[in-house]
Amino acid sequence: MAGTKDGDGSGGATGGATGRCGAKPVARRLLATATRLFAEQGYDRTSVQEIVDAAGVTKGALYHYFGSKDDLLHEVYGRVLRLQQERLDHFADADAPVEQRLRDAAADVVVTTIENLDDTKIFFRSMHHLGAEKDKQVRAERRRYHERFRALIEEGQRTGVFTDAVPADLVVDYHFGSVHHLGTWYREDGPLGPRQVADHLADLLMRALRP
Amino acid sequence: MAGTKDGDGSGGATGGATGRCGAKPVARRLLATATRLFAEQGYDRTSVQEIVDAAGVTKGALYHYFGSKDDLLHEVYGRVLRLQQERLDHFADADAPVEQRLRDAAADVVVTTIENLDDTKIFFRSMHHLGAEKDKQVRAERRRYHERFRALIEEGQRTGVFTDAVPADLVVDYHFGSVHHLGTWYREDGPLGPRQVADHLADLLMRALRP
């Protein structure tokens, strides 16, 4: 029916970092506004009315582009999932020693997370609002990401550059715990910039993995 | 009128690990039920009606013991904050080398978190629901906890047993990120018990801090 209303209609063609609803300025504005408000107040505490008021359109317009409030949430999820998977693949596929590849990937996810802090706040806080169906889909994508990261650690453990005192799974959760947590404490006007935080956190991971 | 309804009235007197509403079985059942439902469905998605139905009482009873739905949330917060502060103080005050004291504290918070996973899930997910006033209070308690933990790290850094390549603050957030994250992945029927997870996570922290 409408542009972005159908699940995956023309998804592939629009491409780029903007994802769906590329050209439609109203849809884009709505998504941006919703993202900000969801991050500030939480999904449940943000009413559709607030979103459309802030975006300067009417409810009808929102429902013209998005099938439901939930759909808005999914667009946010989709964007952040696609972005992070892309970046992980890029670093994991690089031609470098495994310790370098892991370090780069670990640091990059921190930078990317900070640069999209609103999206990731929403992602981690509101994941449990997903209906069974879409939940499965998101979990599957999430698992794929997780496994790719774990593979790097296992590779290093096998080749002896990382300790195998700790299960690789747990290490992944350890690191992503700190990434997830960024939304709780990171402030743009704090003493450390994204890159510095990323270096430190990657450093901690690499130190912890020293044999 | 009632015991727990007034903000902090007789707080000090009740003492012990059970916190407020110690003796009242109805209040206790309500709090336990609310905790479970909040953890399962989120605070906003849980209606007062659901809570009282599940607890087998009526709304009047709930409002007799708790001033509002928010109050229920605060009791959960209060319990978990008090509990964790107590345990941290216990380990930090011990008579042992700093690396032992930090390790014990770091491992203990993991065990305690897993043993109260519902409470901590709620804590991290719903903190942003707090009104300005109570938010300040919780943040203050939270900061106190955070600072006590940081002090241990700084002590180790000063005495040279821990590296000072990374700011102590960041290390605290690093560790608490992984603690916070437990609610996302830890399963009671998973391969690792609370103690084992705690050992591994404490291990990772100590390794990361090796000079």
Added chain:
Amino acid sequence: MAGTKDGDGSGGATGGATGRCGAKPVARRLLATATRLFAEQGYDRTSVQEIVDAAGVTKGALYHYFGSKDDLLHEVYGRVLRLQQERLDHFADADAPVEQRLRDAAADVVVTTIENLDDTKIFFRSMHHLGAEKDKQVRAERRRYHERFRALIEEGQRTGVFTDAVPADLVVDYHFGSVHHLGTWYREDGPLGPRQVADHLADLLMRALRP
């Protein structure tokens, strides 16, 4: 939970022609108001707001007693179905020749229908709004009624007092067509009273069945 909200809670105890929500005056007033409005304007054209305004209560009160707007419709159905089945059973069980029993039943359903014209208007006009589940239930009750009536005709056909030139099923639908139709043309201030209309319609049926 609430009085009439649960399907059949205390149904049996209330008894009598009033059906559920016997004592609750608010529930009764709501049901009466809704019945009138549904008959006047149709189910879909009547908003919940109109009902509660006309009944002088608030929406919350309506939803306290009835789970949904649909529930209101079902109470109407239930009442009319129960009433008509009772009366049919009464006349069909009587100790009299079959032509007398059929005539009495045929006339009585006309009187009852006219006396509850609002309910029956709603019944016939809005039956198609029923969800699959309740639709089945209503159809089952309807069929039972239909079959009882048909049995009388078949009895007369077997014993030769009625012609068997026409299938009994069709005769039932023929008669109930005219009953159903009453809502379309019968006016309280018209030339014929309920009893007179009933006599004429029963007469037509008996004449049509003469061998």
Added chain:
Amino acid sequence: MAGTKDGDGSGGATGGATGRCGAKPVARRLLATATRLFAEQGYDRTSVQEIVDAAGVTKGALYHYFGSKDDLLHEVYGRVLRLQQERLDHFADADAPVEQRLRDAAADVVVTTIENLDDTKIFFRSMHHLGAEKDKQVRAERRRYHERFRALIEEGQRTGVFTDAVPADLVVDYHFGSVHHLGTWYREDGPLGPRQVADHLADLLMRALRP
């Protein structure tokens, strides 16, 4: 501007059984689709969007041909009214004894109704949606039909071939009740075809009218 949009503009010229929108295939498809959906789901439960989706056109197209959703309903009414009046006139004007003319007319309206069951379902179910103005118009046409039918009965009563024990008006309503009712029970795959049902129902009417 468009053909059928203006109330009655060129009505007379189009003539034939197809009524308005004869040639325009889009308008015809829209009307057919709307008829089906209205019959299946009811007028109020069918959205304009559903109609245009099912017809494979856009909303603009619908509003190009029909002034409003109500207009669509009126086209259905118009078609069925015109059709039935034509057929009744045909049989009533025939050169045959009155009992033959009535029987033929009574049977024919059954056949025509079954053959246009969707239209008649809509007609009887949604008549009450008409605005005051159009309601009057439809009622007038309806009355004209009714009176023509009644005249046949009165003619038979005067000449003694029909009983006058029952008012002619009531007999008309009796018969049309069963016609109206067809939409409730008639199934295409049932045991009786349109012609057979028509014969039986006409038979019942004639039997009832025997002196």
Added chain:
DNA sequence: GATGAATGAGAATTCATTCAT
């Protein structure tokens, strides 16, 4: 202490219709 009927504000969503292109 406890009940549960009632409130009233606000939630998401739908939809017939319009209008610039």
Added chain:
DNA sequence: GATGAATGAATTCTCATTCAT
């Protein structure tokens, strides 16, 4: 002739909270 984005009013339903009993 035809599109589809946008409107805005209305709809059903939810829910924390209160209060007479």
